[in-house]
Amino acid sequence: MDTLNDSATPTVAHLPERPEVTEDFLASAPGVDTGEQDVRPGLRRLGELGLLDTGLPDDGRGGLLPFLGTVESVARGCLSSAFSLWAQRMGLEYLARAPRSPWVDEQLALLATGERAGAGALAPAMKELSGLGTVPVVARPERGGHRLTGTLPWVSNLFPGAVVALPARVEEPAGEDRRILVAVRVGDDGVRVRDLPRLMALNGTASSSLELDGAWANEEALVSDDLPAFCAGIRTTFLLVQSAFCSGLAVESTEQAAARIHGTTAVFDDDLQVLRDDVASVRARLAEFAQEPPEPAQVTQLRLDAALTAGTAARLESAVRGGASFAAAGHSSRRLRESLFLPIQSPTEGHLRWDLRR
Ligand SMILES: Cc1cc2nc3c(=O)[nH]c(=O)nc-3n(C[C@H](O)[C@H](O)[C@H](O)COP(=O)(O)OP(=O)(O)OC[C@H]3O[C@@H](n4cnc5c(N)ncnc54)[C@H](O)[C@@H]3O)c2cc1C
Numbered sequence: 001m002d003t004l005n006d007s008a009t010p011t012v013a014h015l016p017e018r019p020e021v022t023e024d025f026l027a028s029a030p031g032v033d034t035g036e037q038d039v040r041p042g043l044r045r046l047g048e049l050g051l052l053d054t055g056l057p058d059d060g061r062g063g064l065l066p067f068l069g070t071v072e073s074v075a076r077g078c079l080s081s082a083f084s085l086w087a088q089r090m091g092l093e094y095l096a097r098a099p100r101s102p103w104v105d106e107q108l109a110l111l112a113t114g115e116r117a118g119a120g121a122l123a124p125a126m127k128e129l130s131g132l133g134t135v136p137v138v139a140r141p142e143r144g145g146h147r148l149t150g151t152l153p154w155v156s157n158l159f160p161g162a163v164v165a166l167p168a169r170v171e172e173p174a175g176e177d178r179r180i181l182v183a184v185r186v187g188d189d190g191v192r193v194r195d196l197p198r199l200m201a202l203n204g205t206a207s208s209s210l211e212l213d214g215a216w217a218n219e220e221a222l223v224s225d226d227l228p229a230f231c232a233g234i235r236t237t238f239l240l241v242q243s244a245f246c247s248g249l250a251v252e253s254t255e256q257a258a259a260r261i262h263g264t265t266a267v268f269d270d271d272l273q274v275l276r277d278d279v280a281s282v283r284a285r286l287a288e289f290a291q292e293p294p295e296p297a298q299v300t301q302l303r304l305d306a307a308l309t310a311g312t313a314a315r316l317e318s319a320v321r322g323g324a325s326f327a328a329a330g331h332s333s334r335r336l337r338e339s340l341f342l343p344i345q346s347p348t349e350g351h352l353r354w355d356l357r358r
Contacts (some may be wrong), residue, residue: 002250008315015072016070017072022076024042024045024077024080025076025077026331027077028042028081029078030331030334032078032200033203033204034203034204035204036204038205039205039206040117040159042084043085046085047114047115048114051067052113053112054066055067056093057237058240058290059345062333064115064241071241072245072247072248072286073248074248076249076251076252077248079249080202080203082203083341085245086242087156088118091117091119091164092111092118095223097117097224097233099222101193102220116161117157117206118157119157119162121165124163124167125179125227126231126351128167129349130358134169136150136152138170139180144219145219146180146216148217150298151209153209154207154209158186158193158208159206160194161185164191165183165212166181166182167180167181173246180222180223182223184217187215190216191210193322194211194215201337202338232344236294239299239303240302243302243306245308247309249338251283253314254279254317256332257272258272260320261346269308275309275312282305282306300347304349304356307345307352311343314336314338318333
């Protein structure tokens with residue numbers, strides 16, 4: 001695997017592990033996977049422990065490290081919950097960068113305890129900035145705010161009352177359209193969540209399409225009036241937290257595989273060694289980049305490597321485990337299905353490769 005950094009950097013020691021959190025989320029993983037329960041109780045448990053807003057906002061100087069450790073530990077137990085935790089944290093990060101107002105302060109307080117779910121639909125913005133499509137929501141300026149119309153095809157944490165940050169295009173009659181970032185709440189007039197589709201995994205994450213039909217975002221809900229600059233500022237945090245949930249899955253599957261490699265399965269020894277090196281490289285770069293802001297290409301490469309490593313690890317775990325890994329109810333098969341989400345989660349594998357070639 002191509003990496004831009006030495007895998008043996010000493011900073012790896014600073015990515016904290018929380019075994020008790022892993023154990024807790026492992027217990028609820030089967031229900032959250034199938035959708036028998038959803039991710040909100042887990043978010044509230046983390047909120048009670050004060051783990052949702054540690055180091056908020058990311059200072060790029062190591063303040064995010066404890067949170068990355070939490071995300072990784074949750075993902076070792078349950079990727080659905082770790083993905084939802086990423087969405088919650090991004091909601092917090094976006095609002096923490098918004099102009100302060102009583103409305104923003106109220107949302108931040110409720111998001112930090114997990115009482116309210118947070119979500120972000122930045123995928124279309126990131127795609128547009130890479131020259132891949134156009135932001136689908138149009139914002140019409142009116143006195144005191146913006147009127148929003150359009151459909152966002154995928155957003156997670158779409159629970160009743162959730163705060164959703166989304167990009168929108170302000171059409172200018174003369175000149176170039178502007179891009180803004182605004183927030184709405186699920187349940188507001190004109191904000192509709194389509195029926196939740198049945199997914200291969202992550203069914204408890206309330207992921208679906210969000211339709212805006214004349215929804216209102218007042219001035220307090222204007223997170224940024226300069227979307228490209230906002231995305232440039234948030235990109236490293238966004239990708240580091242995603243890389244942390246990939247890393248959690250990779251670590252868990254690698255350990256599960258390692259525990260079963262003996263006797264005839266020793267033929268997988270070399271694969272395991274390569275995997276361990278890749279996992280160590282991902283974790284070292286996670287810790288390093290959280291402390292010292294990386295070049296954009298370095299964090300893009302990390303996110304790609306983290307997702308690929310998780311996929312390889314889940315596959316090795318399955319191959320080593322044998323028939324038991326094919327039982328639908330087992331953790332191995334869940335992790336294998338979860339790993340298939342990583343190449344299609346924005347930025348997709350294709351999008352990351354595209355950015356690295358540009
Ligand atoms: C369960 C679920 C939850 C989600 N939650 C959220 C969320 O909370 N927030 C959010 O913002 N998004 C969310 N998404 C959306 C997700 O982030 C992606 O935007 C989406 O899955 C990408 O799918 P698409 O259909 O838009 O594919 P496209 O982006 O159209 O890509 C289709 C295919 O083309 C490839 N591709 C794309 N661009 C290039 C390129 N330039 N060169 C080569 N290949 C390319 C991709 O890798 C993919 O294989 C979620 C998606 C799912 C499935």
